[in-house]
Amino acid sequence: MRVLAALSGGVDSAVAAARAVDAGHDVVGVHMALSRTRDEFRTGARGCCSVEDAGDARRAADVLGIPYYVWDLSEQFEQTVVADFLAEYAAGRTPNPCVRCNEHIKFAALADRAQALGFDAVCTGHYARIAVHDDGSRSLHRAADAAKDQSYVLAVMGPDRLARAMFPLGEVAAKQEVRAEAAARGLAVSAKPDSYDICFVADGDTQGFLRERLGAQPGDVVDTDGGVVGRHDGAYAYTVGQRRGLALGRPAPDGRARYVLEVRPATGTVVVGPPELLTVRGLVGRDAVWFGSAPVDAVDCLVQVRAHGTPLPARASAVGTDVEVIVPVGLRGVAAGQSAVLYDGDRVLGQVTVDRALR
Template identity: 75%
Template structure:
């Protein structure tokens, strides 16, 4: 099978490519240049797409003895990931750029180009497992290493693209195992630090990035009663559930901490209040992607709403091809923001994904007939 290996310049993608070679595939390595300033320097674990990363990927390909190319995808990345990131924050939502990158770049633009060039599949260093059933169904599952599992950010790819994806690291037990394998293979990236935070915000200052792109839009910080308790330079710099950096002019009457409850960009307002006001009973998801049949109302499963968050018990209230609403009462979920990704699981299997459109607090939930709230 002809396989295109996406090589970021990190240890995971290098070892994944090596395993694809070991599996007997005809492998070609490609580095996606996503930055419009590729000459930038990588700083520790921050940043991506630097000259250093491209060079590291080339050296790994040389060790593996496979052809290597650099593909410029910066325009696609800028249009579908960075622009979406800015638009979502400007609208008061909280996007996950890794989800959008997997959706629009790695498993859309890259895969489509690979198929057009005659490749059969794309191989990446993501931590996730693919299970092939006897009936030909391919299932996306959590990785064996729960600490590194990336099925959450991959769930947006859908079954058609999963059919053309290979994740050789899905069965490893730890990142230490990957690094040890890289050492054994003579790959110089064995000790290279992982990349954290938002890859295109190299200095880690997300608020500064947003301010430079969107400009200052000063407004009020208000409590639940509408009383002004502070000022801000841009509502876009806040997200539901945030506690730090509120710079409130005065504390709450009861002295307890306050959190962001809502972001209202049109009014240029940020609403703050107590932690319990962040409690979530129902999560409503839109633009659904399903890997299995749409679950019937009453189906019990688990839900994950943050990339590094735990999954929680959930029950389907309504679902169709386009969206889903789940009941997470009793799960202890707080501070779920519109724009986040809602991923549903049956055990380790990914059933589907949707973008959070709204949440309902326990007080907003109408009890069923004959029951009390």
């Protein structure tokens, strides 16, 4: 097969591309330039898409003996991922930019361009598994290494793009194996730190980034009775479940810590309260993506609402164009805008974007 290998400049994508070469595929490497100011986008292990990363990707391609190109997708990235991030926070929701990047960039812009150029598949260093069934259909599963599993952020890709994806690291038992393999292959990125946090907020100061882009929007922090207990510079900087950084001027009557329960962008109000009020009985999701047919009847499953969250037993039902997910044991700290992924064991059933919590 003709395979386009996405080379981020990290160890995972380099080893994934190497394995595609070993499998006998005709592999071409491509680095996605996502930042308009790439020299500012890496600080140690934070961020990605820097000039350093592009250079590391090129050197990996040279070691593997494959052609290498840089594709400038910075405009699409700014108009989709970054714009969505800002709009969601401004609307009082909590987006996951890695989910949006996989949806709009890695498995839309990249995959669609690869298909137009005649490639059969896109290979990435994501940790997830693809099962191919007797009828030729595919299903997405958790990685063998639970600590590195990325099926949660990949669930938004859907079955059509899954059919043209390759994840050679899905069966790896531990990240140390990947680093050891990279070293054995002579890949200089074998000891390179993993990138983490939001790639376009390289210093890790998400509130500062939002304040710079959205401006100061002062408002009140109130308790569940509506009493003002503090002030803020922008409700967009807060998310459900947050405890730190509230700077409350008046302590709770019982002296207990208070958490963000709700963000009301229309009035610029942040509501805080005791931790027990963070637990809800479920959620309603929109924009469902199903790997297979949408369930006609309620289905027992597991639901996960954070990239490294604990999956909980749930029952999901389609309600018109929405999906209602009931969690008998309760679900803590659910925020609108989060991705909720439904599993049958380790198999991904589908994904929805949280619209609201069910209290």
